[in-house]
Amino acid sequence: MYLRDGKAPFDGMHEECGVFGVYSNETRDVAHTVYYGLYALQHRGQESCGIAVAYADKIEYYKGMGLVPEVFSGGRLDALPEGDIAIGHVRYSTTGASLLLNAQPVVFTGKCGKTALAHNGNLTNTKQLREELIASGAVFQTSIDSEVFALLINKYSDGDILKGVKEACARVEGSYALVAMTSDKLIAVRDPYGVRPLVLGKCIDDYVVASETCALDAVGATYIRDVEPGEIVVIDAEGVRSGYLGTTGKAPAACIFEYVYFARPDSVIDGVSVYAARREMGRLLAKSRRIEADIVSGVPDSGLVAAKGYSEVSGIPFADALAKNRYVGRTFIQPDQHMRENSVSVKLNALRANIEGKRVIIIDDSIVRGTTSKKIVRMLREGGAKEVHMMSCSPVVKHPCHLGIDIETYSQLIGANKTVEEIREYIGADTLTYLSVEELKAACKGAKFGFCTGCFDGQYPYPLKQHKADKFKFE
Numbered sequence: 445m446y447l448r449d450g451k452a453p454f455d456g457m458h459e460e461c462g463v464f465g466v467y468s469n470e471t472r473d474v475a476h477t478v479y480y481g482l483y484a485l486q487h488r489g490q491e492s493c494g495i496a497v498a499y500a501d502k503i504e505y506y507k508g509m510g511l512v513p514e515v516f517s518g519g520r521l522d523a524l525p526e527g528d529i530a531i532g533h534v535r536y537s538t539t540g541a542s543l544l545l546n547a548q549p550v551v552f553t554g555k556c557g558k559t560a561l562a563h564n565g566n567l568t569n570t571k572q573l574r575e576e577l578i579a580s581g582a583v584f585q586t587s588i589d590s591e592v593f594a595l596l597i598n599k600y601s602d603g604d605i606l607k608g609v610k611e612a613c614a615r616v617e618g619s620y621a622l623v624a625m626t627s628d629k630l631i632a633v634r635d636p637y638g639v640r641p642l643v644l645g646k647c648i649d650d651y652v653v654a655s656e657t658c659a660l661d662a663v664g665a666t667y668i669r670d671v672e673p674g675e676i677v678v679i680d681a682e683g684v685r686s687g688y689l690g691t692t693g694k695a696p697a698a699c700i701f702e703y704v705y706f707a708r709p710d711s712v713i714d715g716v717s718v719y720a721a722r723r724e725m726g727r728l729l730a731k732s733r734r735i736e737a738d739i740v741s742g743v744p745d746s747g748l749v750a751a752k753g754y755s756e757v758s759g760i761p762f763a764d765a766l767a768k769n770r771y772v773g774r775t776f777i778q779p780d781q782h783m784r785e786n787s788v789s790v791k792l793n794a795l796r797a798n799i800e801g802k803r804v805i806i807i808d809d810s811i812v813r814g815t816t817s818k819k820i821v822r823m824l825r826e827g828g829a830k831e832v833h834m835m836s837c838s839p840v841v842k843h844p845c846h847l848g849i850d851i852e853t854y855s856q857l858i859g860a861n862k863t864v865e866e867i868r869e870y871i872g873a874d875t876l877t878y879l880s881v882e883e884l885k886a887a888c889k890g891a892k893f894g895f896c897t898g899c900f901d902g903q904y905p906y907p908l909k910q911h912k913a914d915k916f917k918f919e
């Protein structure tokens with residue numbers, strides 16, 4: 445049994461994941477389509493992945509620990525059968541939860557026959573739901589909240605998967621971009637606040653759903669539209685149908701951090717290009733604070749676009765200040781703090797030729813724990829930079845996220861425990877500048893829905909529960 449920080453296993457399974465699904469009108473190698481879709485979504489989760497294929501009245505699946513090409517090497521992809529429907533999942537989890545048992549899709553046999561689901565997000569009332577399900581005789585095999593979803597769907601389905609999904613959604617709180625399938629249906633649901641992204645596309649006669657548009661592009665699918673907050677899309681032999689969860693009065697609150705960091709720059713979320721939003725973040729940083737400097741640069745990869753935007757407005761030349769080892773995963777996506785610290789210098793190195801004797805503006809997507817920023821500032825100084833001015837595309841991260849991101853407690857957040865000046869001092873920069881919440885929203889202007897900005901201002905779509913205001917501890 446997995447116990448995290450002494451808590452019950454259902455108490456802290458926060459994840460940032462990617463989901464993909466395909467419905468084909470003919471029996472074919474749908475697993476390959478999912479494979480390439482997951483490949484494009486790899487940035488959303490690097491710890492485990494899986495693909496499930498529906499054929500006849502069966503579902504066959506394979507799940508493993510590691511990256512998509514690693515898990516499906518050695519003929520494992522080709523060993524999956526041809527089918528009509530398939531779903532897949534890439535997963536990132538927090539410390540210790542990196543278990544094959546918790547990999548998705550969740551596959552089970554229930555009232556609708558063989559069923560599979562894949563979930564991106566985090567449910568916030570699973571403790572209560574899990575206890576209720578256990579009291580009614582259910583048994584759990586994993587510690588993931590997605591299994592709660594699966595058991596609820598089965599409980600309420602009465603042989604009708606759509607009924608099961610609708611009623612399960614009425615019981616859960618939190619964020620979910622969900623794809624589910626039976627032997628004849630593919631279902632995609634986005635929670636009433638639309639916290640996590642989900643899009644619908646078409647490839648010849650196949651329909652595709654994915655966490656981001658970059659995955660549609662990867663499989664040659666054309667973007668049709670975003671699945672709307674609170675919408676259920678059903679794809680079967682009758683075509684595509686859509687309905688809504690019985691949730692009214694909920695103002696959509698899509699995660700604004702998707703634009704800052706999580707999503708790929710070539711994705712478009714709810715009508716806004718992630719690349720354009722990041723560039724605008726840099727432009728707004730330049731407008732809000734002019735610094736006398738010789739070059740402006742970004743922390744690869746997510747800070748680079750903003751740095752180019754800053755350069756456009758300020759006239760300060762853009763130059764690479766850091767070289768990145770392309771074979772190391774994202775700093776944020778590492779299983780523990782020890783690995784996270786080590787990975788900074790393995791992943792990044794200062795480009796002395798570009799920075800020696802220069803006043804350097806360095807832009808990062810965000811400052812969460814502060815340890816990475818501190819290392820970067822030191823690296824630039826050791827590389828010869830005369831001055832280092834740090835800028836953050838995100839506002840000060842002051843609150844945890846309980847909607848699917850690995851920021852679980854206040855103790856992990858330097859912004860919750862120090863002033864901006866204290867943070868500047870801690871990371872060792874000459875100056876430190878953050879975008880404001882209003883500026884960040886302005887950078888994402890044109891989005892179809894409103895935003896969650898909970899980690900900046902504490903305004904969450906669901907109230908924050910079970911998070912302690914414990915003291916920040918420096919490493």
Ligand code: SF4
Nearest residue numbers: 699701845896898899
């Ligand atoms: S709290 Fe922050 S990271 Fe979490 S969903 Fe809201 S905006 Fe996104």
